[in-house]
Amino acid sequence: MPYLPTSQAFLEQSAQLLEAYPDTTRITTKYHFPTETPGARAKRSKSQLKKAASTTSETTTTTQNTPAPVASLTLKTYNPTTGIVLQYQTNKIAEVSRLITGLGKLASGADVASLGVSGAAGGGDVEMVDAPAVAEVVPVAAPAANANANAGQGGKGKKKGGKGKR
Amino acid sequence: MAPHLSNEEFFSYLTDLLSKTSQKARGSVYLSQKPLIDGVTNAPPSILIRATDGNTNAPNPKSQSKDGKITKKASSKDKIKFSTVVKVDDLEAFYTRYADVCKAGMTGLKKRDRSKRKAKGKGGAAKAAKA
Numbered sequence: 001m002p003y004l005p006t007s008q009a010f011l012e013q014s015a016q017l018l019e020a021y022p023d024t025t026r027i028t029t030k031y032h033f034p035t036e037t038p039g040a041r042a043k044r045s046k047s048q049l050k051k052a053a054s055t056t057s058e059t060t061t062t063t064q065n066t067p068a069p070v071a072s073l074t075l076k077t078y079n080p081t082t083g084i085v086l087q088y089q090t091n092k093i094a095e096v097s098r099l100i101t102g103l104g105k106l107a108s109g110a111d112v113a114s115l116g117v118s119g120a121a122g123g124g125d126v127e128m129v130d131a132p133a134v135a136e137v138v139p140v141a142a143p144a145a146n147a148n149a150n151a152g153q154g155g156k157g158k159k160k161g162g163k164g165k166r
Numbered sequence: 167m168a169p170h171l172s173n174e175e176f177f178s179y180l181t182d183l184l185s186k187t188s189q190k191a192r193g194s195v196y197l198s199q200k201p202l203i204d205g206v207t208n209a210p211p212s213i214l215i216r217a218t219d220g221n222t223n224a225p226n227p228k229s230q231s232k233d234g235k236i237t238k239k240a241s242s243k244d245k246i247k248f249s250t251v252v253k254v255d256d257l258e259a260f261y262t263r264y265a266d267v268c269k270a271g272m273t274g275l276k277k278r279d280r281s282k283r284k285a286k287g288k289g290g291a292a293k294a295a296k297a
Contacts, residue, residue: 071274104261
């Protein structure tokens with residue numbers, strides 16, 4: 001179950017998977033809050049408050065006594081017959097609208113080329129081979145890329161991921 | 167299974183579900199989409215969109231006693247699920263709306279932090295370039 005480093009990569013791979021298996025592939029979007037034990041919650045709220053206090057800018061600490069945990073959004077493209085899963089996770093609201101629009105394009109049967117990809121579209125046979133291959137290759141690269149994205153340097157990771165794939 | 171909602175109804179239900187989840191700051195919302203292919207026509211298929219809160223009405227198998235009787239009821243009896251079918255012609259309009267509804271409802275996600283970018287300059291700028 002690879003997590004793809006960028007939303008663009010996710011959409012591209014999903015498009016290929018959908019193209020190969022249009023009738024059995026489904027896309028699930030999960031919006032979820034982390035489950036926390038009371039202890040973990042207390043710890044997190046403490047550290048968040050501390051952080052808010054240390055940033056002495058004019059930004060008023062919008063976080064109240066019990067700041068809410070940060071939710072996250074996981075997109076999953078799953079094909080049950082082949083067992084291929086593609087995943088992408090984010091916690092930034094800024095990405096939501098782009099992602100959903102992308103899902104809309106996938107739903108209307110957009111191919112890889114129309115997703116605004118630079119010359120990645122190949123023949124059908126190549127793509128069918130490509131998707132499973134990525135499923136095996138990506139886990140190695142994914143943790144590093146994910147860490148990047150979480151640290152707020154997604155831009156860097158994005159470029160890397162894009163280049164590595166082509 | 168409950169019948170499919172109209173697209174309008176779906177959005178109002180979804181707005182409700184998302185805002186409730188965000189307010190509680192716990193739980194999940196699952197949204198799934200898949201093409202409805204009947205295998206007869208070759209026309210581009212309609213898209214089935216489902217939404218659920220991920221609860222289940224099925225009894226917990228762990229609470230099943232040895233004689234096969236279920237001693238406990240399901241822990242959460244109020245599973246929320248609803249679905250709609252989007253026709254090919256409506257896809258674009260639907261997804262524009264869908265994106266708006268999701269963006270408005272998913273308030274638990276990290277907001278774009280503009281003030282930080284201004285204050286910090288360099289470090290913030292790198293972040294902003296991504297977002």
